[in-house]
Every structure is written in C-alpha cells, then in structure tokens.
Amino acid sequence: DIQMTQSPSSLSASVGDRVTISCRASQSISNYLNWYQQKPGKAPNLLIYAASSLQSGVPSRFGGSGSGTDFTLTINSLQPEDFATYYCQQTYSTPLTFGGGTKVEI
Amino acid sequence: QVQLQEPGPGLVKPSETLSLTCIVSGGSINLYYWSWIRQPPGKGLEWIGYISDSGNTNYNPSLKSRVTISIDTSKAHFSLRLSSVTAADTAVYYCARDRGYSFESPYRYFDIWGRGTLVTVSS
Numbered sequence: 645d646i647q648m649t650q651s652p653s654s655l656s657a658s659v660g661d662r663v664t665i666s667c668r669a670s671q672s673i674s675n676y677l678n679w680y681q682q683k684p685g686k687a688p689n690l691l692i693y694a695a696s697s698l699q700s701g702v703p704s705r706f707g708g709s710g711s712g713t714d715f716t717l718t719i720n721s722l723q724p725e726d727f728a729t730y731y732c733q734q735t736y737s738t739p740l741t742f743g744g745g746t747k748v749e750i
Numbered sequence: 751q752v753q754l755q756e757p758g759p760g761l762v763k764p765s766e767t768l769s770l771t772c773i774v775s776g777g778s779i780n781l782y783y784w785s786w787i788r789q790p791p792g793k794g795l796e797w798i799g800y801i802s803d804s805g806n807t808n809y810n811p812s813l814k815s816r817v818t819i820s821i822d823t824s825k826a827h828f829s830l831r832l833s834s835v836t837a838a839d840t841a842v843y844y845c846a847r848d849r850g851y852s853f854e855s856p857y858r859y860f861d862i863w864g865r866g867t868l869v870t871v872s873s
Binding site for chain 1: 810858863864
C-alpha cells in the first residue's frame, strides 16, 4: 500500500495568513493526488484533483502543486470558513489511501 | 444536483453483518463509479471499495474478505455489506461518487459525498 504522510498534523493560523500543508507519498504517484476539506460533523469536500486542478466552485485562494512524491496545498489569505481538517488522497494505485489529516485551527 | 443519502441501521451487533444503501438522486447512477469510505470516530479516512455501473468491483484488500458492494441501477442505489463486524468497524460510513476515468484508471476523485451515517458495533 502507498503510505501518505501529511505535515504538520495541526497548525494555528490567523485570518489572512498564507497556509501551506505538505503531503508525501511513500513512492512516486505522478500527479494522482487529491485534496479534501472536512469540517466537524460533515463529509469531506473535494478541493483539488490531479494535484493542481481546482474543483468547480472552490475559491481560487486554494491551490495545489507537486508531482512524484511531494505535494503541497496552499491556502492564500485564510478565511474564517477555512478552519477545518485537510486530507490528501492518492489514486495512483489501489487501495486508495488518505493522509492522516492536517487540522487548521485559529 | 446529484445528492447521495445513506440511511443506516445505527447499531449492529458484533459478528453480524453491516448493511448500508446509498440512494442516488438528482442525477444518473450510470456512467460513474461509486465508492464507500469510512471514518472511525476522531480518526482519518479509509477507502472501502468502489463499483462500476455494470457491477465491477474493486475492494480494499484489508477488508476484501468481508466486503460486498453491489449496485441496482434500476433503483438508483448501491449497497455495502460488511460481514463479521467487530468494534473496530465502528465508524461513520460515507458513500461518494467516484469520477474515475475508467475502471482501472488512477485518474479519479470523489466529487460528491453523502452526509455519512454513524454505525456503532456493540452488543
């Protein structure tokens, strides 16, 4: 199985900050990497697919980059509604696996 | 727009079979793949498996011996059965639309999710 490691596991930030979350795969996964946002008690919501493609309806302050084993989710100008947990997911091979999550707190 | 609902039993006894159905409304169940994902309380996400509209399945090997995913396109729903459950299977279970380019394609993502249903395994 491909292991996905996110860092940090949690971070504190303020409204207006630029936030970066890292995701590392245990082997190369090309660009088959998705990012999801999850708020407490809610289902995950797709933000980014194929490493850098912004899902329709997602604000442009969210951006993704990377390929191979190292990926980054960037949130420019953090908004109050962005405080949540973020997960990366690899789809290069099954079983599809998720990172452990990064909780963004105030 | 497409919505997914996964009403569930809430409580299942150890060693019994967990059964969930995901109802697809507002759009077609055809031409897509459909996944089940679970999340133990306070923990991360685990992919269980996906099914095509023609009934082909791909399961997580860690659960494969206990999992069956099926689909009924005429009723616009797909289902999950997980046998011989233990407390470790206690989780919120989500269904999701899987935008796989093809059955084996690595180009896939989950763009629509159900609200999730908490299933507790307890006697």
